[in-house]
Amino acid sequence: MLRDFIIxxxxxxxxxxxxxxxxxxxxxxxxxxxxDILGMKQSTVSKHLGILKTxxxxxxxxxxTWTFYRLSNNLINNYNLDFLKLLSSCLKDDSLIQQDKKxxxxxxxxxxxxxxxxxxx
Amino acid sequence: MLRDFIIxxxxxxxxxxxxxxxxxxxxxxxxxxxxDILGMKQSTVSKHLGILKTxxxxxxxxxxTWTFYRLSNNLINNYNLDFLKLLSSCLKDDSLIQQDKKxxxxxxxxxxxxxxxxxxx
DNA sequence: TCACCATATCGTAATATAGAAATATAATAA
DNA sequence: TTATTATATTTCTATATTACGATATGGTGA
Numbered sequence: 001m002l003r004d005f006i007i008x009x010x011x012x013x014x015x016x017x018x019x020x021x022x023x024x025x026x027x028x029x030x031x032x033x034x035x036d037i038l039g040m041k042q043s044t045v046s047k048h049l050g051i052l053k054t055x056x057x058x059x060x061x062x063x064x065t066w067t068f069y070r071l072s073n074n075l076i077n078n079y080n081l082d083f084l085k086l087l088s089s090c091l092k093d094d095s096l097i098q099q100d101k102k103x104x105x106x107x108x109x110x111x112x113x114x115x116x117x118x119x120x121x
Numbered sequence: 122m123l124r125d126f127i128i129x130x131x132x133x134x135x136x137x138x139x140x141x142x143x144x145x146x147x148x149x150x151x152x153x154x155x156x157d158i159l160g161m162k163q164s165t166v167s168k169h170l171g172i173l174k175t176x177x178x179x180x181x182x183x184x185x186t187w188t189f190y191r192l193s194n195n196l197i198n199n200y201n202l203d204f205l206k207l208l209s210s211c212l213k214d215d216s217l218i219q220q221d222k223k224x225x226x227x228x229x230x231x232x233x234x235x236x237x238x239x240x241x242x
Numbered sequence: 243t244c245a246c247c248a249t250a251t252c253g254t255a256a257t258a259t260a261g262a263a264a265t266a267t268a269a270t271a272a
Numbered sequence: 273t274t275a276t277t278a279t280a281t282t283t284c285t286a287t288a289t290t291a292c293g294a295t296a297t298g299g300t301g302a
Contacts, residue, residue: 137291164293168290
């Protein structure tokens with residue numbers, strides 16, 4: 001129904017959330033990793049992930065002390081997979097998205113324990 | 122690029138604008154007709170159409186004293202046609218959209234001159 | 243040419259939303 | 273069991289956005 005469609009559309013209408021979704025196309029990551037790549041504070045990243053999760057675009061699991069997020073591959077409502085599909089065919093050449101993915105490659109080289117633990121920012 | 126994608130996504134993130142786009146799937150209509158179907162004031166409808174036009178999702182032409190809007194079928198940016206395509210496969214069973222289309226059938230039976238002229242509201 | 247019409251645009255008020263600080267919560271680690 | 277960690281949630285501020293009334297604009301009709 002229309003409400004669900006609007007929820008999906010709004011979820012992909014924010015730059016930060018699109019960046020998150022494009023990163024999650026590469027795999028599954030925890031809040032800390034996304035914070036580092038996006039250069040944003042924990043509450044911001046967490047809030048955006050919440051919106052994406054509510055929209056059915058991402059799913060999460062607990063792994064040790066971390067929560068890992070990944071793209072959803074289940075039909076949650078009528079449109080979530082449609083939007084993810086559209087997104088996967090877009091933005092391949094976007095400079096910001098490419099920057100993020102470059103940074104991602106650096107981040108995944110680090111053990112998540114090391115990245116997340118030294119809160120010495 | 123990302124900016125264009127966000128503009129598209131925001132354009133289809135509003136209920137009123139989605140309703141307009143679904144109506145325009147049926148053909149080309151002027152602001153007066155859309156006002157009647159949607160039950161909204163002229164400035165509201167006009168403003169939404171402006172956003173859709175800027176996003177490259179609709180096009181318009183002047184016909185007499187009227188301005189007629191229709192869905193765009195030109196590639197204006199990287200994503201307009203993708204979004205229109207997604208939308209065309211969605212919401213077929215939505216009750217509000219069906220209501221609007223039923224109302225549309227009544228409206229198109231009336232000569233646009235008769236509908237628009239008697240501003241006696 | 244002037245009057246009128248259709249609609250684009252501006253201004254206002256109400257509501258929604260993003261980013262971050264502060265706090266609460268759930269779970270793990272010691 | 274208690275301390276610590278990761279993150280969800282709340283609160284706040286600034287900004288964005290919607291609907292409508294008022295006004296400006298472009299064009300047609302008389």
